[in-house]
Amino acid sequence: MAIRIFMTGGTFDKEYNEIDGSLFFKDSHINEILKLGRCKLDYVATTLMMIDSLEMTDADRGISFDNCRRCAEDRIVITHGTDTMVETAQTLGRARLPKTIVLTGAMIPYKFGSSDGLFNLGCAFGFSQALPHGVYVAMNGRYFTWDNVRKNRKLGEFEEL
Amino acid sequence: MAIRIFMTGGTFDKEYNEIDGSLFFKDSHINEILKLGRCKLDYVATTLMMIDSLEMTDADRGISFDNCRRCAEDRIVITHGTDTMVETAQTLGRARLPKTIVLTGAMIPYKFGSSDGLFNLGCAFGFSQALPHGVYVAMNGRYFTWDNVRKNRKLGEFEEL
Amino acid sequence: MAIRIFMTGGTFDKEYNEIDGSLFFKDSHINEILKLGRCKLDYVATTLMMIDSLEMTDADRGISFDNCRRCAEDRIVITHGTDTMVETAQTLGRARLPKTIVLTGAMIPYKFGSSDGLFNLGCAFGFSQALPHGVYVAMNGRYFTWDNVRKNRKLGEFEEL
Amino acid sequence: MAIRIFMTGGTFDKEYNEIDGSLFFKDSHINEILKLGRCKLDYVATTLMMIDSLEMTDADRGISFDNCRRCAEDRIVITHGTDTMVETAQTLGRARLPKTIVLTGAMIPYKFGSSDGLFNLGCAFGFSQALPHGVYVAMNGRYFTWDNVRKNRKLGEFEEL
Numbered sequence: 300m301a302i303r304i305f306m307t308g309g310t311f312d313k314e315y316n317e318i319d320g321s322l323f324f325k326d327s328h329i330n331e332i333l334k335l336g337r338c339k340l341d342y343v344a345t346t347l348m349m350i351d352s353l354e355m356t357d358a359d360r361g362i363s364f365d366n367c368r369r370c371a372e373d374r375i376v377i378t379h380g381t382d383t384m385v386e387t388a389q390t391l392g393r394a395r396l397p398k399t400i401v402l403t404g405a406m407i408p409y410k411f412g413s414s415d416g417l418f419n420l421g422c423a424f425g426f427s428q429a430l431p432h433g434v435y436v437a438m439n440g441r442y443f444t445w446d447n448v449r450k451n452r453k454l455g456e457f458e459e460l
Numbered sequence: 461m462a463i464r465i466f467m468t469g470g471t472f473d474k475e476y477n478e479i480d481g482s483l484f485f486k487d488s489h490i491n492e493i494l495k496l497g498r499c500k501l502d503y504v505a506t507t508l509m510m511i512d513s514l515e516m517t518d519a520d521r522g523i524s525f526d527n528c529r530r531c532a533e534d535r536i537v538i539t540h541g542t543d544t545m546v547e548t549a550q551t552l553g554r555a556r557l558p559k560t561i562v563l564t565g566a567m568i569p570y571k572f573g574s575s576d577g578l579f580n581l582g583c584a585f586g587f588s589q590a591l592p593h594g595v596y597v598a599m600n601g602r603y604f605t606w607d608n609v610r611k612n613r614k615l616g617e618f619e620e621l
Numbered sequence: 622m623a624i625r626i627f628m629t630g631g632t633f634d635k636e637y638n639e640i641d642g643s644l645f646f647k648d649s650h651i652n653e654i655l656k657l658g659r660c661k662l663d664y665v666a667t668t669l670m671m672i673d674s675l676e677m678t679d680a681d682r683g684i685s686f687d688n689c690r691r692c693a694e695d696r697i698v699i700t701h702g703t704d705t706m707v708e709t710a711q712t713l714g715r716a717r718l719p720k721t722i723v724l725t726g727a728m729i730p731y732k733f734g735s736s737d738g739l740f741n742l743g744c745a746f747g748f749s750q751a752l753p754h755g756v757y758v759a760m761n762g763r764y765f766t767w768d769n770v771r772k773n774r775k776l777g778e779f780e781e782l
Numbered sequence: 783m784a785i786r787i788f789m790t791g792g793t794f795d796k797e798y799n800e801i802d803g804s805l806f807f808k809d810s811h812i813n814e815i816l817k818l819g820r821c822k823l824d825y826v827a828t829t830l831m832m833i834d835s836l837e838m839t840d841a842d843r844g845i846s847f848d849n850c851r852r853c854a855e856d857r858i859v860i861t862h863g864t865d866t867m868v869e870t871a872q873t874l875g876r877a878r879l880p881k882t883i884v885l886t887g888a889m890i891p892y893k894f895g896s897s898d899g900l901f902n903l904g905c906a907f908g909f910s911q912a913l914p915h916g917v918y919v920a921m922n923g924r925y926f927t928w929d930n931v932r933k934n935r936k937l938g939e940f941e942e943l
Contacts, residue, residue, distance in 0.1 A: 310642065317728040318777045320632065322642070336579030337567060338601030339617055406498060406639040412734020418497030421579040424601050425586015440499030440585050455640045456500055471803065478889040479938045481793065483803070567800040573895020616801045658901030659889060660923030661939055728820060740819030740904040746923050747908015762821030762907050778822055 301341035302427055303372035304329060305363065307387075308349040309380030311405040311416050324349040328409045329378065332417060340424070343372070352380025352387075352404075360390045367391060373398040373432070376423045380404055381455075384436055385448055392434035392445030401427040403437045406455055462502035463588055464533035465490060466524065468548075469510040470541030472566040472577050485510035489570045490539065493581060501585070504533070513541025513548075513565075521551045528552060534559040534593070537584045541565055542616075545597055546609055553595035553606030562588040564598045567616050623663035624749055625694035626651060627685065629709075630671040631702030633727040633738050646671040650731045651700065654742060662746070665694070674702025674709075674726075682712045689713060695720040695754070698745045702726055703777075706758055707770055714756035714767030723749040725759045728777055784824035785910055786855035787812060788846065790870075791832040792863030794888040794899050807832035811892045812861065815903060823907070826855070835863025835870075835887075843873045850874060856881040856915070859906045863887055864938075867919055868931055875917035875928030884910040886920045889938050 306312065306327040313322045329344050347362055348355075367375055379387055381404045388402050403423035405416035423437040434445040438457040447459050467473065467488040474483045490505050508523055509516075528536055540548055542565045549563050564584035566577035584598040595606040599618040608620050628634065628649040635644045651666050669684055670677075689697055701709055703726045710724050725745035727738035745759040756767040760779040769781050789795065789810040796805045812827050830845055831838075850858055862870055864887045871885050886906035888899035906920040917928040921940040930942050 310639075315729060315733055317632075318774070320644070322644075332579070333601065335574060335576060336601060337576045337599075337617065338579070340601040342601075407637060410733070410735070411637055413496060413732070415496060415498045417578040418493070418499070418582040418585075421582020421584075421601075422497075422586040423582075424579075425583040425588075425598065425603070426590055427586075428603065429587055429590035437586065438498075440494065440497060440501040440503075440582075442586070442589065452640070456498065471800075476890060476894055478793075479935070481805070483805075568798060571896070572798055572893065574893070613801070654901070655923065657896060657898060658905075658923060659898045659921075659939065660901070662923040664923075735818060737818060737820045739900040740815070740821070740907075743901040743904020743906075743923075744819075744908040745904075746901075747905040747910075747920065747925070748912055749908075750925065751909055751912035759908065760820075762816065762819060762823040762825075762904075764908070764911065778820065 300374060300428060301343070301372055302374040302376060302424070303370045304342055304344040305366055305375065305377045306344065306346045306349070307352070307355070307359070307363065307377060307379050309352050309378060309404045310408055311378050312349060313408040314410050322408070327378070332409060332420060336417065336421065338424075352383040355380070355383050355387065360387050363387060364391055364394060367398065367400055368394070368396055374427045375400045376420070376427050377402045378404060378420070381406065381438070381450055385450060388434050388436050388445040388448065397432050399427055399430050399432050400434045401430070401437050401442070402435070461535060461589060462504070462533055463535040463537060463585070464531045465503055465505040466527055466536065466538045467505065467507045467510070468513070468516070468520070468524065468538060468540050470513050470539060470565045471569055472539050473510060474569040475571050483569070488539070493570060493578060497578065497582065513544040516541070516544050516548065521548050524548060525552055525555060528559065528561055529555070529557055535588045536561045537581070537588050538563045539565060539581070542567065542599070542611055546611060549595050549597050549606040549609065558593050560588055560591050560593050561595045562591070562598050562603070563596070622696060622750060623665070623694050624696040624698060624746070625692045626664055626666040627688055627697065627699045628666065628668045628671070629674070629677070629681070629685065629699060629701050631674050631700060631726045632730055633700050634671060635730040636732050644730070649700070654731060654739060658739065658743065660746075674705040677702070677705050677709065682709050685709060686713055686716060689720065689722055690716070690718055696749045697722045698742070698749050699724045700726060700742070703728065703760070703772055707772060710756050710758050710767040710770065719754050721749055721752050721754050722756045723752070723759050723764070724757070783857060783911060784826070784855055785857040785859060785907070786853045787825055787827040788849055788858065788860045789827065789829045789832070790835070790838070790842070790846065790860060790862050792835050792861060792887045793891055794861050795832060796891040797893050805891070810861070815892060815900060819900065819904065821907075835866040838863070838866050838870065843870055846870060847874055847877060850881065850883055851877070851879055857910045858883045859903070859910050860885045861887060861903070864889065864921070864933055868933060871917050871919050871928040871931065880915050882910055882913050882915050883917045884913070884920050884925070885918070
């Protein structure tokens with residue numbers, strides 16, 4: 300079984316710019332993370348965009364959908380900012396592709412050392428290989444179907460509607 | 461959905477004794493790890509033993525089996541040393557309990573900072589919630605059924621027979 | 622020999638707010654850092670303020686000076702944001718107190734895991750115990766006298782005039 | 783001012799062998815550490831040996847002494863295992879070279895993430911640039927002269943005689 304990973308940015312991949320103190324994107328850390336995780340599963344990782352999910356447009360979501368539809372793999376993990384992860388899940392979910400698509404992200408950048416990203420990505424890897432076709436959000440050690448999830452912005456957690 | 465976690469020790473939970481330079485077990489780090497992972501799934505974590513898996517006896521495997529059989533949950537994650545993880549999986553697998561049991565571990569202690577443990581535990585969480593009843597090993601980003609897996613000791617990886 | 626530590630904030634002590642993605646101050650991490658460093662030197666640590674050094678006013682510098690002058694110890698380490706560390710060093714240096722005062726900071730927050738803060742604080746501890754009376758900046762593994770140092774903002778490094 | 787660094791091994795540079803669970807030496811991490819510390823001081827780093835200090839022989843101490851004597855720099859930092867750091871300091875101290883030599887090490891390997899090594903190395907950098915000629919041990923945030931220090935093996939700390 301091979302899986303496809305699409306990276307779109309989000310907190311997961313943010314870095315700290317030590318010259319001006321801002322947060323920014325350079326490259327995705329996915330290969331570094333999967334090497335750390337001794338991952339031996341076949342995978343192809345593609346960066347679709349590297350943006351904050353608050354800046355994600357309908358056009359960006361269209362790009363994500365096109366890539367999910369056209370790629371050869373039917374097991375897909377998408378790394379995504381948490382703020383609009385649910386919106387992207389809904390866009391993908393309504394299309395009812397015959398694929399298992401799992402969106403995940405992080406509350407703390409991977410590079411900051413105490414990130415939830417490594418655990419979340421592991422969960423997403425597990426869910427994407429074992430869940431039936433559908434679109435899911437994998438956060439907080441759980442999975443949610445695309446049509447029954449929201450981010451509780453106060454707590455920084457995902458929950459059912 | 462609630463899951464049960466049984467901890468048995470292994471590299472995952474080893475620590476460095478700075479006085480004599482040896483590796484040893486103190487407590488499991490599972491709660492610390494799941495807090496880092498912002499895990500909000502209901503779980504109960506129980507330490508069965510804290511040993512190197514090379515020291516695991518048939519009696520220890522009996523304890524693991526009894527606990528799997530008697531616990532209320534039918535989704536179980538077991539943290540275990542990698543050296544004899546397959547043997548324990550076989551003991552549990554032959555019993556054909558109507559439960560999903562996923563064994564996982566680490567090649568590098570969690571406390572050493574660059575451990576695969578956080579990713580592996582995430583994978584095990586994903587698999588345990590989504591795979592059908594059976595006994596599985598979750599390592600290297602993949603899952604293996606209990607009767608088709610071995611540890612390649614030279615590479616430090618798991619593979620099919 | 623006892624030393625005094627005054628904390629004023631700066632990148633050193635910044636944390637990541639996972640709810641809104643901003644950087645903020647909670648508490649100083651100095652005690653945590655010195656515990657990690659197995660520090661057994663007698664020290665007293667006092668938080669004077671917890672601010673970005675770009676926001677530091679003359680009044681704040683007055684507070685820093687008063688505290689340096691009045692404390693019992695004549696070996697002082699000040700943690701400070703790098704952007705105006707030189708200005709504070711000049712304020713303190715012109716006063717010519719009969720004390721050894723060493724300012725240090727970090728380019729990366731201590732909590733982000735790959736910080737220079739631990740090394741810089743070690744350097745400042747060494748310099749503060751061994752240099753003659755005077756005011757110094759300890760950054761980049763070196764020390765600079767207060768009247769012969771500037772921050773090269775492009776490189777994020779300190780250098781002589 | 784340029785300093786010389788001699789690496790001899792010790793806990794500081796130990797790594798975890800994930801295949802057999804042992805601790806071993808590969809290379810020194812000194813360049814990686816000084817890059818993390820944004821060190822811009824001129825330095826030359828030379829590996830003399832990579833051994834546990836319990837295995838250090840008189841011949842090894844002779845090599846260390848020869849290198850200290852013959853190198854061009856008169857500011858020297860030596861990374862060393864803590865168990866026999868004092869013995870090496872005594873060998874070097876009795877020779878009364880007209881140089882400032884600072885020995886340091888770590889209780890936890892640098893690669894294990896929560897090491898005191900980065901702080902200790904910072905202290906050693908500070909002391910080596912600011913103390914008068916002599917031989918010193920820099921541990922626990924302090925410095926000790928070579929003829930007035932011992933390791934308290936029970937506490938894992940250095941103290942005066």
